[in-house]
């Protein structure tokens with residue numbers, strides 16, 4: 017299949033676009049929860065939808081079900097600081113993620129979790145992130 021056909025297919029099937037977008041978010045962190053490092057099984061809104069958060073890459077992070085459920089509608093940084101697994105490097109990574117600087121975010125996550133995110137994945141994924149810029153606005 018041609019690349020152009022893929023784009024066309026995504027235009028026809030918004031659900032496919034959303035799925036690919038969600039998958040790309042998980043792939044940035046090597047499928048690990050941005051808060052605790054466990055396997056990410058869901059996408060969390062850093063600023064909850066109920067507080068006006070948007071379904072865009074900058075506000076959506078890979079999270080495990082436990083963190084996602086526990087955080088719920090709370091403000092992410094208040095909630096995160098109270099967790100046993102709180103890591104300031106991860107908090108900085110989340111800030112960078114929200115600023116749209118995925119490259120910095122992944123560097124910080126790698127620092128917090130050296131074995132899970134390899135250098136070459138960071139450059140590959142930040143290239144992907146640049147390519148996916150136009151996917152930012154999505155419904156989750």
Ligand SMILES: [Zn+2]
Nearest residue numbers: 049052080083
């Ligand atoms: Zn977690």
